[in-house]
Amino acid sequence: MTSKKRIARGSIGTAVGVVALGAVATYDLVQKKKAVLRNYPVIGHARYLLNKIRPQIQQYFIERDWDGRPFSRTTRDVIYARSKGEKGEEAFGTLTNVSREGGEWLMHSMVPLEPPVEPPRVTVGGPDCTQPYDMAMLSVSAMSFGSLSGSAIRALNSGAAKGGFAHDTGEGGLTDYHRGGGGDLIWEIGTGYFGTRTAYGDFDPDQFAGKASDPQIKCVSLKLSQGAKPGLGGVLPGPKVTEEIAQIRGVPDAPSKSGRRS
Ligand SMILES: Cc1cc2nc3c(=O)[nH]c(=O)nc-3n(C[C@H](O)[C@H](O)[C@H](O)COP(=O)(O)O)c2cc1C
Structure with a gap:
């Protein structure tokens, strides 16, 4: 290619670039949705681009190994490694400053201990x-009938009876499965008032009083909300709600196939 041709091509490229930038600048100046672009035509796009890649920059360059919620990078690395069948174990030693103010850890006993005759307790009330x-x-943490089967609930309650600890019903209502093991x-009563709600979905004080007087119920736990679930928590996808679950929770008849209900 002769140098004249090369120069001509370069000029065309520059002209196309200038026209494109001019078009973008004109659009930015006349549009009325984004003040940044109106005030800073063309270069204002850098803001949107940087905003877009902000999570990646944060994750790759800024986030420390132990930052990140709900799982830190360190935890994610172990999960990735194990899922690929690679080495997932870490040698002794933590990178976390456990001696910082508020730091907590569990220490292994160097020799086996006799288990306590009675589990450590705290007085509620x-x-x-x-x-x-x-x-x-x-104790057994809250897991509703509906998210677990009747047999699982009964087994947990029997375990609680044997071990002398408590069993949280979960917010899906109180059932005979819970009472089964003694x-x-x-x-637990959550935002859906399952098992103690009126036909309109309001809290039903009479039902509550009737059930709460059962001597097997030692405490009532009021759950205000939960972040890591759809809605406000306690929501089962519609197709998973059987007649029995619906009846125990006090929610209306079978849901539509695609619908959800709580
Ligand atoms: C199957 C299942 C059902 C759950 N249902 C409830 C519930 O009804 N109410 C509630 O407060 N938490 C519920 N949770 C949360 C647990 O009570 C517990 O807080 C959570 O699993 C974290 O504890 P973990 O790390 O020991 O699993 C449920 C958890 C699971 C796995």
């Missing part, structure tokens, strides 16, 4: 409480 409850500090119960 203030001075006005007529039936305070000495709750074991390790273990202490914490009745």
Whole structure:
């Protein structure tokens, strides 16, 4: 290619570039949706571009190994490695500053310990409480009937009875499965008032009083909200809600196939 031709091509390229930039600048100046572009035509686009790649910059360059929620990079790395069948174990030693103020850790005992005869307990119920409850500090956390089967719920409750600890019903209502093992119960009531709601979905104080007087129920736990679930928590996808679950929760008849209901 002769140098004249090369210069001509370069000029055409420059002209196309200038025209394109001119078009973008004109558009930015006349549009009325984005003040940044109106005030800073062309270069204002850099802001949107940087905003777009902000999460990547944060993740690749700024985030520290132990930052990041709900899982830190360190945890994610272990999960990735194990999912690929690669080495997923870390040698002794933590990179976390456990001695910082508020730092907590569990220390292994160097020799086996005798298990306590009674689990450590904490008293629930203030001075006005007529039936305070000495709750074991390790109990079965809230998992509803509906998210777990009746047999699983019964097994957990039997375990609670044997171990002398409490079993949280979860917010899906109180069932005979929960009562089946004779273990202490914490009745959880969530935003859906399952098992203690009127036909209109409001809290039903009479139903509540009737059920809460069951001596197996040692505490009532009021759940205000939960972040890591759709809606406000306690929502089962419609097709998973059987007649039995609907009846226990006190929600209307079978849902539409695609619908959700709580
Ligand atoms: C199957 C299942 C059902 C759950 N249902 C409830 C629930 O009804 N109410 C609630 O407060 N938490 C519920 N949770 C959350 C657990 O109570 C617990 O807080 C959570 O699983 C974190 O504890 P973990 O790390 O020991 O699993 C549920 C968890 C699971 C796995």
